[in-house]
Structure formats: C-alpha cells, structure tokens
Amino acid sequence: MKLNRRIFTFATGVALALSSSVSFAGEAMDRVMSTGTLKVATDANWAPQSFLNDENKMDGFDVDVAREVAKRLGVEVEFVTPSWDIITAGNWNGRWDLSVGSMTPTKARAEVLSFPAVYYYTPASAAVHKDSSAESVSDLNGKNVGASTASTFNLYLQKDLTIDAEGTPSFEYKISPSEIKSYQDDTAVMDDLRLGDGVRIDGMVGSLPAILEGIKNNYPLRVLGDPVFYEPLSLAIDKGDAEFNDKLAGIVSEMRSDGTLKTLSEKWYGIDYTTAIE
Amino acid sequence: MSAPIIEMTNVNKWYGTYHALRNINFTVNEGDKIVVCGPSGSGKSTMIRTLNYLEAHQEGTIRVNGTDMHPRMKDVDKVRMDVGMVFQHFNLFPHLTILENLMAGPMWVRGIAQEEARKTAMMYLERVRIPEQADKYPGQLSGGQQQRVAIARSLCMKPKVMLFDEPTSALDPEMVSEVLDTMVSLAKDGMTMVCVTHEMGFAKAVADRVIFMDEGSIVEENDPINFFENPQSKRTQNFLSQILQH
Amino acid sequence: MLFADTVVGDTGVHKPKVILIMVVVATVIFTLLGLNDTIFGEIMRPVIGEPKESGLFGNLSVGFVLAIILVINIVLIGFLPFRYQVIVVWLQLLALFLTFFYSFDLKIEFIRSKIWFMITQGVFTTLYISAISIILASFVAIFGAIAKLSSNGFAFAIASFYTSFFRGLPLLMQLYLIYLGMPQLGYVIDAVPAGILALTLCYGAYMTEIFRAGIQSINKGQWEASRSMGFGFGLTMRRIILPQAMPLIIPPTGNQFIAMLKDSSLVSVIGVWELMFLARTMGNKDFRHMEMLITAALIYWCLTMVLEFIQSRIERHYRTASH
Numbered sequence: 001m002k003l004n005r006r007i008f009t010f011a012t013g014v015a016l017a018l019s020s021s022v023s024f025a026g027e028a029m030d031r032v033m034s035t036g037t038l039k040v041a042t043d044a045n046w047a048p049q050s051f052l053n054d055e056n057k058m059d060g061f062d063v064d065v066a067r068e069v070a071k072r073l074g075v076e077v078e079f080v081t082p083s084w085d086i087i088t089a090g091n092w093n094g095r096w097d098l099s100v101g102s103m104t105p106t107k108a109r110a111e112v113l114s115f116p117a118v119y120y121y122t123p124a125s126a127a128v129h130k131d132s133s134a135e136s137v138s139d140l141n142g143k144n145v146g147a148s149t150a151s152t153f154n155l156y157l158q159k160d161l162t163i164d165a166e167g168t169p170s171f172e173y174k175i176s177p178s179e180i181k182s183y184q185d186d187t188a189v190m191d192d193l194r195l196g197d198g199v200r201i202d203g204m205v206g207s208l209p210a211i212l213e214g215i216k217n218n219y220p221l222r223v224l225g226d227p228v229f230y231e232p233l234s235l236a237i238d239k240g241d242a243e244f245n246d247k248l249a250g251i252v253s254e255m256r257s258d259g260t261l262k263t264l265s266e267k268w269y270g271i272d273y274t275t276a277i278e
Numbered sequence: 279m280s281a282p283i284i285e286m287t288n289v290n291k292w293y294g295t296y297h298a299l300r301n302i303n304f305t306v307n308e309g310d311k312i313v314v315c316g317p318s319g320s321g322k323s324t325m326i327r328t329l330n331y332l333e334a335h336q337e338g339t340i341r342v343n344g345t346d347m348h349p350r351m352k353d354v355d356k357v358r359m360d361v362g363m364v365f366q367h368f369n370l371f372p373h374l375t376i377l378e379n380l381m382a383g384p385m386w387v388r389g390i391a392q393e394e395a396r397k398t399a400m401m402y403l404e405r406v407r408i409p410e411q412a413d414k415y416p417g418q419l420s421g422g423q424q425q426r427v428a429i430a431r432s433l434c435m436k437p438k439v440m441l442f443d444e445p446t447s448a449l450d451p452e453m454v455s456e457v458l459d460t461m462v463s464l465a466k467d468g469m470t471m472v473c474v475t476h477e478m479g480f481a482k483a484v485a486d487r488v489i490f491m492d493e494g495s496i497v498e499e500n501d502p503i504n505f506f507e508n509p510q511s512k513r514t515q516n517f518l519s520q521i522l523q524h
Numbered sequence: 525m526l527f528a529d530t531v532v533g534d535t536g537v538h539k540p541k542v543i544l545i546m547v548v549v550a551t552v553i554f555t556l557l558g559l560n561d562t563i564f565g566e567i568m569r570p571v572i573g574e575p576k577e578s579g580l581f582g583n584l585s586v587g588f589v590l591a592i593i594l595v596i597n598i599v600l601i602g603f604l605p606f607r608y609q610v611i612v613v614w615l616q617l618l619a620l621f622l623t624f625f626y627s628f629d630l631k632i633e634f635i636r637s638k639i640w641f642m643i644t645q646g647v648f649t650t651l652y653i654s655a656i657s658i659i660l661a662s663f664v665a666i667f668g669a670i671a672k673l674s675s676n677g678f679a680f681a682i683a684s685f686y687t688s689f690f691r692g693l694p695l696l697m698q699l700y701l702i703y704l705g706m707p708q709l710g711y712v713i714d715a716v717p718a719g720i721l722a723l724t725l726c727y728g729a730y731m732t733e734i735f736r737a738g739i740q741s742i743n744k745g746q747w748e749a750s751r752s753m754g755f756g757f758g759l760t761m762r763r764i765i766l767p768q769a770m771p772l773i774i775p776p777t778g779n780q781f782i783a784m785l786k787d788s789s790l791v792s793v794i795g796v797w798e799l800m801f802l803a804r805t806m807g808n809k810d811f812r813h814m815e816m817l818i819t820a821a822l823i824y825w826c827l828t829m830v831l832e833f834i835q836s837r838i839e840r841h842y843r844t845a846s847h
Contacts, residue, residue, distance in 0.1 A: 091707065363749075435753060
C-alpha cells in the first residue's frame with residue numbers, strides 16, 4: 001500500500017493543531033489590565049480558605065481576599081483550580097496571574113515564585129485522634145504522622161522548612177516521626193486520622209483553622225498542645241514582574257491598614273489572624 | 279483496420295528469484311478476442327494482471343492504450359479506467375447494492391451525473407439479464423449472478439478492453455454457462471477481450487487466437503482451429519489431452 | 525454464551541455433597557470474620573447471650589446461621605430458570621451494595637442539594653471531554669492505522685513510535701507531560717484542551733490497532749477491484765475499505781469510549797471541573813466526602829450501564845446488518 005505523503009504530514013500536524021488555545025507568556029500586569037480580568041489560582045478543596053459553597057461557587061477567606069484585590073485593581077476576577085503542586089511548581093506561563101491560596105513563602109518556593117505580600121498568619125498544629133494517649137507534641141516522636149504533600153507541614157516534619165518572609169516568628173522542630181505519610185490535601189489527612197488512633201496514622205500536622213473546622217463538623221480529633229509554628233501566608237505571582245509585585249504589595253498593605261483583612265479574617269475564622277502572633 | 283491496444287515486448291518478471299514471466303511478447307489489436315490457457319503456475323494470471331499494472335514487471339515494455347506502464351507512471355488510474363477487469367472471486371463491493379456497485383465507478387472517477395450513471399447501470403444490468411436484482415446486496419446473489427454483475431460493473435466504465443482472470447473457476451458447475459453466455463454475447467458485440475480460462479468450448483466459439491503458456495513463457499500461439507487440431511508443441515499436446523479427456 | 529451442551533446433568537448446587545461443602549466453607553469463613561460484635565450478633569443475642577462475651581461460640585453460631593441462609597438462598601436460586609436467576613442475583617447484589625453504602629450514614633438531604641450541579645456541570649463536562657476525545661482519537665487512529673500499514677518506512681516509524689510511546693506511559697503521566705511540558709516549548713495549553721489532547725493521543729494509540737485490524741481484515745480483492753477501476757488510494761479507502769471495516773471497528777471503539785469516560789476523571793488533577801473533581805471538592809466544606817464520592821460513583825456506574833446498553837445495540841445492529 002502506498003501512502004500519500006501529504007496525508008501523513010497532516011496527521012503529524014494534528015497534535016499541534018489541537019493546541020488552538022495557545023497564548024504566550026507576557027508581563028502579568030499588562031495582561032491583567034488589557035484583558036480586564038485577574039485570573040486567580042486557588043484550591044477548591046481547602047475549606048474554609050477556598051471551597052465550593054452551597055451555590056457551587058468558589059467561596060472562602062482566600063476567595064474573598066482575591067475578590068477584594070481584583071476590585072482594587074479595577075478588574076474582574078476569575079478562579080481556576082489546578083492542583084496545589086502545579087501551583088507551587090511555578091512557571092505558570094500566563095495560565096493564571098495570581099495565587100491567593102494561603103501559600104507559605106518558603107525559600108524553595110521563592111526560587112520559582114515571587115511573594116508580593118503576606119496577608120495573614122495561621123498557626124500550624126499537631127492533632128491526634130481523640131482516643132489517642134498522646135499528651136504533648138513530642139509524644140508523636142517515632143510515630144506515623146500525616147501531612148498534605150508539598151505543604152509546609154510536610155516540610156516541617158522533614159525538618160526542612162525555611163520561611164524567609166519578614167516578621168516570621170521563629171520555631172523549632174519538635175516532632176521526629178518514624179514515617180511521614182503524604183496526602184492530597186488536609187482533608188484527606190483528617191479522613192485517615194478519623195478512622196481511629198493508629199489505624200492508618202497516629203497523628204497529623206496541619207493548619208489549625210482547618211483542624212478546628214473539622215472538629216466542628218464532628219471529626220473525632222483533638223489538637224495537641226500549642227501550635228508548632230506560625231506560618232505567614234502570602235500572595236504569590238510568577239517571577240519577573242516587579243511592577244505587578246509592588247502594586248499587589250501596596251493593595252495588601254492598604255487592606256491591612258483600613259481593616260478589610262481583619263474583617264474578613266473574623267468573618268471566616270472568628271479570630272483575627274492577620275497580624276503575627278509572638 | 280485495427281490498431282494495437284496492448285503490446286507486450288520482451289516482458290520479464292520475477293518474484294524474488296522465481297522467474298514468473300519469461301520474455302513475453304504479444305499484441306492485442308482492437309476487436310481481438312484472445313484466450314490464454316495453461317497449467318496452474320504457468321504465469322497466465324500474472325501476465326493478465328500486469329496489463330493493468332496490478333502486478334509490476336521488471337524488464338521489457340508494456341504499452342496499454344498508448345501509455346507505457348512503469349513504476350513511476352503518473353496516470354495509472356487513467357489507464358485503468360479504460361481497462362475493465364473481471365476477477366475469479368468477483369470482488370463486488372459488499373456494502374453497496376448491485377446498482378450502487380455499477381454506478382460507483384462512473385460517478386466517482388468518470389464524473390458522470392447520478393441520473394445518467396443509473397441509466398447506464400440499468401442498461402448493462404438488462405444486458406446481463408438481472409435487472410430485477412438492482413437493489414439487492416451482492417451477498418444475496420448466487421455466484422453466477424455476482425459474476426455477471428461484476429462484468430456489468432466493468433462495462434459501465436465503458437472500457438476499451440476487458441480482461442477476464444479465470445472468471446468461471448470459482449463458480450458451481452451449473453452456473454458456468456450463464457457467465458460464458460454473457461461473455462460470448464459481449465464478444466459478438468465486438469468487445470476487445472483477453473480471457474484467462476480453461477473453458478475450451480468458449481475458446482473454440484469466440485477466440486481469434488489462443489495462447490498457451492507454461493513455466494512463464496508463451497509456448498504456442500495460434501488460431502483456435504489449428505491450436506486444437508494441430509498443436510505444435512509437446513507440452514500443448516499434453517495439456518490439451520489432459521483437459522479434453524472428459 | 526459458551527457452547528451449551530445438550531446433555532444436562534443435575535444442577536451442581538443441588539447435590540447434597542456440594543451443599544454440605546458450601547455450608548462448611550461458608551461457616552468457616554463467616555466464623556473467621558468474627559461477626560459477633562456486628563448487627564448479626566445483636567440479632568442472635570437470645571441464643572448467644574451478650575455478643576461481646578460470646579467468644580468462639582458466638583462467632584461460630586453467627587457464622588453457621590449466616591452460612592445456612594446463604595446456602596438456602598443459593599439452592600433456591602438454583603431452581604429458577606436462567607432469566608430469573610440473573611434478575612434475582614442482580615437484585616441481591618445490588619441490595620448488598622446499597623446496604624454497604626447505607627452503613628456510611630449518608631445524609632441524603634446533602635446529596636439532593638448537590639446532585640443537580642454534579643450532573644449539569646460534572647457529567648456534562650465528563651461527557652463532552654470524552655466525546656470530543658473519542659472523535660479526535662478516531663481520526664488519529666485512521667491516520668495511525670494507514671501509516672502502520674504503509675510501505676513508507678518514515679510513516680511506519682512515526683506511527684509505531686507513537687503507539688509504542690503512548691501505550692507505554694500511564695495516562696496520568698501523559699497528562700502532566702502535556703499540561704506542564706508543552707509550555708516549555710512555548711505553547712501554553714489550558715486544562716481542558718490539555719486533557720482532551722492527552723485522552724486523544726492515548727486512546728488514539730490504542731485505537732490505531734483497532735483500525736489497523738479492521739482495515740487489514742478487508743479482502744485484498746476489494747483493493748484490486750477498486751484500483752482496477754481507476755479509484756485512487758484516498759477514494760478506495762474512504763468509499764470502499766473504511767465503510768466495510770466500520771462494523772469491525774465501531775464495537776471496540778464503543779468499549780474504548782466507555783473506558784475513556786472513566787479515565788477522563790484523571791483530568792481532575794489539572795483542575796477541570798468534571799465529575800471526579802466535583803466529587804472530591806463539593807463535600808469539602810461540610811466534610812461530607814463519602815456522600816459526594818458515592819454519588820459520583822453511582823453516576824459513573826449509571827452512565828456506563830446506559831452506554832453499555834447502547835453498545836450492545838450497536839453490536840447487534842452490525843451483526844445482523846453484515847451482508
């Protein structure tokens with residue numbers, strides 16, 4: 001059988017032709033202003049920061065902050081929900097402009113992302129099943145501890161957490177687990193822990209607000225001792241747009257000084273998490 | 279006065295090291311009816327298939343309707359349109375009705391309008407005496423009927439020459455004659471025909487010349503009377519005595 | 525159905541020896557499961573006393589009773605004609621599954637408030653991504669099959685490399701490679717097109733083999749007849765070969781579509797709001813994941829059953845219509 005060469009050239013071209021929605025990375029600020037839309041990446045699985053509400057719309061503290069930022073930029077907001085590890089990997093190539101996802105500005109992340117402004121601080125705490133005999137954080141030494149993957153909690157357990165944002169409270173590594181189990185997100189960790197003490201894991205490290213939210217929803221968990229560290233949480237943008245960086249920093253400091261951030265924090269957490277606690 | 283429509287000059291063909299056609303020379307003039315016979319493996323099917331280039335030859339020249347057949351030729355399809363071919367196993371298109379089988383060629387490659395193609399198709403179906411089967415599918419017809427449809431399908435292309443490659447070999451014995459009758463009537467109308475067949479009755483009735491092939495060569499070529507009554511070669515005599523025994 | 529022998533012996537499950545073996549085996553299994561502290565033990569309380577303290581005796585009694593119930597059930601089903609056996613066994617298994625789901629203490633009210641969005645957003649996205657992908661994959665497969673059957677070494681090499689590569693990698697990895705890798709080449713591709721592209725390329729590779737087998741199954745005589753009438757390659761392929769190959773190609777392609785429907789759940793990792801994504805996220809705020817996961821599972825199952833029904837219709841159509 002002879003093949004018409006043209007047919008084949010066409011076949012190999014199909015792959016390229018498919019990627020019709022091609023765009024090229026440009027300056028974030030220009031892109032936002034020219035399209036009039038701020039594309040924000042958030043996790044849809046991170047209540048109460050960001051989640052799908054009863055109307056099946058994105059909602060939560062991070063979402064409210066993002067809306068406010070967009071409003072002050074004078075543009076519309078649009079949310080996309082890629083998985084967390086894709087957001088933290090950087091190199092967004094203009095797929096979205098900004099992450100408002102309670103991201104801790106670690107040193108490793110700072111190599112691929114810029115952090116314009118810290119907008120609040122959350123305590124990270126250890127938690128166990130309510131039947132556990134553990135009394136203090138150090139009781140988790142040599143145990144099987146869970147945390148969501150690519151998170152600061154996971155890095156903390158690995159003793160590899162460096163947060164280089166200004167005003168970060170210092171901390172020390174208090175847990176030496178025998179095994180660290182990694183999960184898709186905090187909820188998945190809590191779902192494994194609720195099965196019983198030591199059934200799948202003996203304890204976890206996660207964001208205190210998330211753990212408290214779980215307990216409020218009848219998860220049989222108990223928070224262990226004082227928070228192990230406070231993590232500053234920041235907006236993140238792709239590297240390389242200083243103008244956008246400064247603009248966002250300005251907006252966040254405005255939101256802090258006029259009390260908007262405090263109001264939002266109290267709305268979602270009942271507590272003001274927007275200033276560092278020593 | 280008739281002009282040559284097919285000319286084979288010193289044609290050789292090999293399958294690997296097997297020498298399938300040896301130095302074939304022969305000419306078909308317009309209006310000729312030629313019967314090719316020979317034992318199986320003698321190269322007669324290979325020879326007829328080179329005429330519309332379903333098989334390629336390696337040496338010599340084949341000229342069909344004024345066009346040289348060679349591997350880099352540009353318009354093989356043009357030549358093929360003018361050379362009808364009927365196969366041993368009919369090779370009708372099973373997913374098309376009889377009428378669609380007949381209309382496909384004229385409409386798709388000749389660019390004939392549908393109405394006209396239908397008229398031509400019906401005309402040839404009458405000709406092979408099965409117009410009532412027009413809307414059936416090939417699988418619903420008997421072997422003899424299918425072969426007659428295959429002949430009609432070729433005729434719809436209005437070919438200048440018709441090639442028959444053992445058209446009755448795959449048929450049940452009682453269906454052979456209906457196909458041969460069709461071929462005889464075609465011959466009487468003056469169609470140029472090259473037939474590979476063992477039907478010696480057909481050869482006697484219509485052939486201008488009979489060609490006997492063995493081991494890839496043309497052993498003997500003669501008019502039917504002399505061919506059957508006075509075969510020259512030993513091999514021809516052997517062959518004839520074998521197939522005329524019964 | 526397999527070849528059915530005309531000589532029929534006694535029904536296996538009605539032979540005393542078989543019944544005895546079933547009772548013993550079932551009793552052993554149920555006993556080893558230690559069911560005395562479950563609802564079954566509770567029901568047996570009058571016989572075994574306090575379930576928690578009944579020990580081996582309790583486990584054995586519960587196991588034996590359950591085994592007897594199970595075997596009686598099997599023996600009774602053995603009396604039914606084929607058709608009713610199928611229906612009864614289906615209903616019983618379904619009931620077991622529903623009991624299993626029910627044991628999670630699901631909040632039906634919550635499911636009801638979410639299911640409409642799951643269908644309009646999730647099922648719709650899942651279906652349209654799968655449908656577009658299967659259509660594109662069919663085109664890829666046609667060209668792949670032609671190239672694989674081609675005498676052109678260049679075309680064959682590309683096609684065989686393509687099928688080898690995309691059948692050799694996990695679909696999830698292909699998805700990541702396309703979504704994260706393409707931007708490195710300067711093409712920023714959105715989540716939905718990336719998902720469609722990954723599904724298309726992966727399934728195109730599998731379907732290349734289906735199309736190749738279909739095209740190859742067509743008798744060489746069809747090519748010869750077409751070519752001898754002056755049909756070109758493309759015309760022959762389009763009007764003669766592919767129409768005849770379709771009855772062989774479409775049924776396995778339907779199966780691929782059903783498989784793709786489920787594999788499309790992988791695109792949830794790049795943030796496409798299809799059924800799987802919603803199943804994972806919608807229960808998040810209220811900590812009701814089981815509700816959403818089970819709902820999505822049942823939706824997938826129903827979709828698959830509908831498609832399998834259509835599939836069997838298509839298969840029957842082509843079986844009877846083959847002239």
